[in-house]
Amino acid sequence: MNFKLLGLTSIIGLSTILSGCGETKTTGIEPKFMADALFHVMEADRTVYTKLIIGRLTKKDKVIKASENWKDEKALVLPAQMFRYGSERVAEKTSDFSYSLLSLWPVNAQNKPKTDVEKTGLKFIADNPGENFYANEDLGGQKYFTAIYPDIAVAGACISCHNEHKDSPRTDFKLGEVMGGVVIRIPTKS
Amino acid sequence: MKKISKSWLLSIVITIGIIIYFSTNLIVEEQEVFAPGDMTHGHHQIEMSCATCHDASSNNKPGPVLQHACMNCHGAELKESDDSHPKSKFTDPRNFARVKELDARLCMTCHTEHKLEITNSMGVTLPEDFCFKCHQEIADDRPSHKGMEFTSCGTSGCHNYHDNTALYEDFLVKHMDDKSHKEVSQVKTVSLANEISTLDQYPIEKYPLKTLINADIDAPLSVQYDNTVSEDWSATSHAQAGVNCTACHKVKQKSGELKWVDKPNHESCKTCHTSEVEGFLAGKHGMRLKEGLSAMTPAMALLPMKKSSHSKELSCVSCHSSHKFDVKHAAVESCLNCHNDKHSQAYKDSPHFIAWHNEVNGTVKADTGVSCATCHMPRTEKDINDTSIVLSEHNQNMNLRPNDKMLRTVCMSCHGLGFSINALADKKLIEKNFKGLPSVHVESIDLVKDRVLKNKTPKEGNP
Numbered sequence: 001m002n003f004k005l006l007g008l009t010s011i012i013g014l015s016t017i018l019s020g021c022g023e024t025k026t027t028g029i030e031p032k033f034m035a036d037a038l039f040h041v042m043e044a045d046r047t048v049y050t051k052l053i054i055g056r057l058t059k060k061d062k063v064i065k066a067s068e069n070w071k072d073e074k075a076l077v078l079p080a081q082m083f084r085y086g087s088e089r090v091a092e093k094t095s096d097f098s099y100s101l102l103s104l105w106p107v108n109a110q111n112k113p114k115t116d117v118e119k120t121g122l123k124f125i126a127d128n129p130g131e132n133f134y135a136n137e138d139l140g141g142q143k144y145f146t147a148i149y150p151d152i153a154v155a156g157a158c159i160s161c162h163n164e165h166k167d168s169p170r171t172d173f174k175l176g177e178v179m180g181g182v183v184i185r186i187p188t189k190s
Numbered sequence: 191m192k193k194i195s196k197s198w199l200l201s202i203v204i205t206i207g208i209i210i211y212f213s214t215n216l217i218v219e220e221q222e223v224f225a226p227g228d229m230t231h232g233h234h235q236i237e238m239s240c241a242t243c244h245d246a247s248s249n250n251k252p253g254p255v256l257q258h259a260c261m262n263c264h265g266a267e268l269k270e271s272d273d274s275h276p277k278s279k280f281t282d283p284r285n286f287a288r289v290k291e292l293d294a295r296l297c298m299t300c301h302t303e304h305k306l307e308i309t310n311s312m313g314v315t316l317p318e319d320f321c322f323k324c325h326q327e328i329a330d331d332r333p334s335h336k337g338m339e340f341t342s343c344g345t346s347g348c349h350n351y352h353d354n355t356a357l358y359e360d361f362l363v364k365h366m367d368d369k370s371h372k373e374v375s376q377v378k379t380v381s382l383a384n385e386i387s388t389l390d391q392y393p394i395e396k397y398p399l400k401t402l403i404n405a406d407i408d409a410p411l412s413v414q415y416d417n418t419v420s421e422d423w424s425a426t427s428h429a430q431a432g433v434n435c436t437a438c439h440k441v442k443q444k445s446g447e448l449k450w451v452d453k454p455n456h457e458s459c460k461t462c463h464t465s466e467v468e469g470f471l472a473g474k475h476g477m478r479l480k481e482g483l484s485a486m487t488p489a490m491a492l493l494p495m496k497k498s499s500h501s502k503e504l505s506c507v508s509c510h511s512s513h514k515f516d517v518k519h520a521a522v523e524s525c526l527n528c529h530n531d532k533h534s535q536a537y538k539d540s541p542h543f544i545a546w547h548n549e550v551n552g553t554v555k556a557d558t559g560v561s562c563a564t565c566h567m568p569r570t571e572k573d574i575n576d577t578s579i580v581l582s583e584h585n586q587n588m589n590l591r592p593n594d595k596m597l598r599t600v601c602m603s604c605h606g607l608g609f610s611i612n613a614l615a616d617k618k619l620i621e622k623n624f625k626g627l628p629s630v631h632v633e634s635i636d637l638v639k640d641r642v643l644k645n646k647t648p649k650e651g652n653p
Contacts, residue, residue, distance in 0.1 A: 069360050071272070091278040098282055109331050114284050140286030166645045185283050 031145035031186040032134060038097065038184055039149045042083070047154050050079045055155040066157070078161070080107075095187070101151060103180030105170035107162065111180075115139065118183060121148035126178045133181075136188070144185045151180045227304035230313045231492050232587070235474060239481040243303070260297040263472060267588055271353035271595070291323040292316075300351075311345075312592060318345065334637045347594065347615040347632035356597035356607070362638040368606025375545075375604035377557050378569040378580040382427045385581065388574045389462060397437050402429045409435040410450055422513035433462075459506045465572055467506070469584030475504045476584075488528045499528040518550055521561035529562075536623035537562065543623075560604075566590065568599045593620075608635045 054076060058066050067075035077085070083101050091098060102111050104122050113119040121133035125148055133148040153159045159173040173179055229237050236242055243260070245253030261268075268276075280288060280295045293299045302315040309315050319340035329336040343349050349357060383399055386392050404420050413435075423429055428437075438458045440448040451458075456479065460467035471480040478486045485503035488495035502508060509524035510517070526534060537543050542560035549559030567582045568589060589595040593614045601610035612628035613619055619628055 069358075072361065088276060088278040091281050095281065100282060100284070118284065139283045140290065142283065142286075144283060166642075183284075187283075 031188060032147065034097070035134075035145065035147035035184045035186060036132075038099070039147065039182060042099065042182060043149070046079060046083060046151075049082055050155050050158065054079055054157050059155075059157055066161075079158070097184060097186045099182060099184045101180060102183055103151075105162075105168065106180065107165050107167050109167075117146050118148070121146070121183070122181045124148070125150040125181050129178060143188050143190065145188050146186075147184045148181045149184070150178045151182055153177050153179050228306045229303055230306065230309055232313055232474075233303055234492060235478050235486055235490065236481050236483065239483055242481050255298050255303070257296055257298070260301075264297075267585075268352060270588070271355055273352050274354050275351055288324050292320065312351075314351075321349075332637075332641075334640060344592075347611055347630075348634045350592050350594065353592070353595055356594055356602075357634065359638055359641075362607065362635050363642055365602075365607035366635045366639055366642075368608060370606050370609035372604055372606065375558055376555065377564055377603045378571070379557055380569055380580050380582060382431045382433075384579055386431060386462065388577045388579050389464075390575060392462065393437075397432045397434060400432050402432055402434060407435055409439065413439075413450065413452075419513050426513070426515045428515060437462075453512075456506050465574065465581050466584045469588070470506065473585035473587055475509075475586075479505070491528075494530045495528050496530045502528065517563075518561075521563035521567075522546065525562040525566075532621045533623050534562075536621065536625065540623040540625045565596060565600045568596075570599050608632075611635070 054066050057064050057076065065073070065075045066078050067073045068078055068081070069075070070077045070081070080101055087099050087101075100111070102113055102118060102122060104113065104126060106112050113122045115137060117135045117137040121135065124133045125131060129150065132150070135146050137144050137146050153162075153173055153175050156175065158179065159175060159177075162168050162173050162179065163171040228234070233243075240246070240252040243255050245256055247253060275294055277295050279285065280293070289295065300316050300320070301313045303313075305315050310318055314320075321343040322340040325340075325343075329338075344351060355361075386394075386399065402424070404424050407420060407423075409415065423435070436448075436450075438454050439450050439452070441451045441454055441458055443449050456467050456470065456476070467476075470476040475486055478484065485505060487501055487503055489500035509520045511519065511524075522537075526537070542564075545554070546559035546561050546564075548554040549556065563582065566586055566589075567584055569580050570583050570588075571578050572581050573579075583589065583599070589599045594611065596614065597607065597610050601614070605613070609628065611632045611634065612630050613624060615632050616628045616630040619626055619630075
């Protein structure tokens with residue numbers, strides 16, 4: 001009988017633990033989980049576009065070129081522009097998160113790190129290949145969870161474009177190197 | 191005692207009179223009594239339509255200006271021009287410090303209406319050196335800019351805040367060696383048949399694309415008209431494209447029934463000429479009609495107009511004239527019937543007019559003349575239902591201000607980029623309607639040339 005009671009108590013206890021009863025209620029998805037998930041989608045789309053569209057059509061098949069001035073030159077949108085246009089469309093729809101592509105060696109000077117977290121984070125991911133950087137920051141009175149992920153040179157097109165661009169401050173990028181970072185910001189209450 | 195009573199009575203009557211006068215003015219067209227100041231050339235036509243821009247939820251007085259009201263009219267234009275400073279640039283949290291300096295998320299930050307005394311060109315009400323707020327370090331990136339005044343960024347012919355489609359560096363590089371005049375000078379050709387082909391709902395079975403003659407006229411027998419009407423129509427591209435009388439005159443009623451209307455308005459034209467009518471309604475000629483006000487008349491204009499035309503009400507047919515729809519007449523004479531500024535007066539003494547005159551007389555190829563409309567209602571490619579089609583842009587603002595919006599859509603059909611930039615920066619030459627050569631030289635292409643040559647030398651290592 002005692003064993004039955006003990007068994008029943010154990011089952012209830014285990015069920016309680018497993019079902020999460022008694023835990024402090026969370027208010028939604030953890031910012032880090034959300035940022036990581038967003039980055040996985042961004043990185044996948046960015047890699048697919050860079051390899052299957054840009055790399056294949058401009059380098060391998062040579063049927064069309066990619067250009068910063070894609071509209072005038074009837075060319076493909078550059079991967080970095082594709083990323084930015086997506087980010088701008090998201091900004092039109094929501095302020096629940098924002099993202100951008102920054103670099104210590106940007107072609108466009110506007111994409112240099114600006115905040116302390118950006119400066120520290122971009123240096124960290126460049127010095128520690130394969131690692132991400134997470135921090136909290138306060139920008140204009142609003143708190144943010146900020147995640148910075150390495151942006152890797154996944155195709156020859158990435159390095160040739162950056163190494164040959166007249167405004168690029170660095171011209172020795174190699175395949176597989178960190179060229180910059182994807183910065184995702186999620187506003188938080190604390 | 192009797193005198194005092196009369197004075198009181200008089201005061202009460204006057205007070206009530208004043209209240210009634212002002213109350214009435216709040217709901218009738220003359221809201222300008224309460225307008226806080228004169229409006230710019232861009233909005234004065236719709237001054238009486240407060241709710242177009244202001245929050246109208248309060249009955250007492252116009253509320254704050256609504257951001258989406260600005261975008262309703264100017265959003266498409268900004269998108270078309272690949273706005274160099276889109277809102278998203280300022281909603282990005284990393285740019286919070288810039289927003290503190292200049293809240294460019296809102297149009298009103300830079301363009302405040304009713305403040306004519308502090309309004310600069312382009313309706314900007316900020317001091318002209320506002321670029322300094324974000325670009326004070328520009329000389330670090332562009333040493334050639336060292337020592338340049340920030341008041342000159344947007345006034346010297348080099349940059350615009352929104353539209354830089356003809357001024358961006360790679361474009362200048364591409365065209366830096368352009369000659370002043372191109373070997374082939376011709377604008378794009380328009381075709382009504384092409385336009386019809388883009389219309390999903392066009393009743394092609396009822397109005398097949400075939401040339402019609404007077405015997406084909408399908409107006410009801412009850413409709414009276416003289417021979418001039420049928421002769422005018424039969425000479426038009428309408429008749430050549432199979433557009434019969436009922437195509438314009440049978441207008442859909444609220445009940446859905448098609449009923450003959452003697453004088454159809456722009457809504458009828460819009461059935462086929464959607465883009466042109468939308469442009470007309472968005473531009474200075476038609477914006478009053480769009481807001482439900484009476485039609486614009488030259489008497490209301492801020493530009494000098496001919497007195498003889500002051501009472502003319504602007505509509506599609508005021509320029510195109512009903513039944514004739516002579517686009518050549520609409521392209522010059524219709525404009526000059528009203529416009530009376532120095533630039534317009536000088537047109538018929540300009541080389542542009544000579545080219546137009548030759549085209550009209552058939553001594554040169556079609557589409558090589560330069561009419562008023564060639565520059566101010568240019569033929570531009572538009573994407574309609576995934577088809578690119580050439581149409582006349584009827585919204586003058588799309589390429590009028592700043593005037594370098596004209597570079598790509600107009601000037602560069604015949605001229606090189608550098609020559610065109612200089613010409614558009616020369617106010618006296620504009621007054622003379624481009625009779626002569628530019629006396630102004632804009633440095634932008636020189637600066638770009640220098641930079642390109644410097645970049646040809648190998649870089650020494652990496653930072």
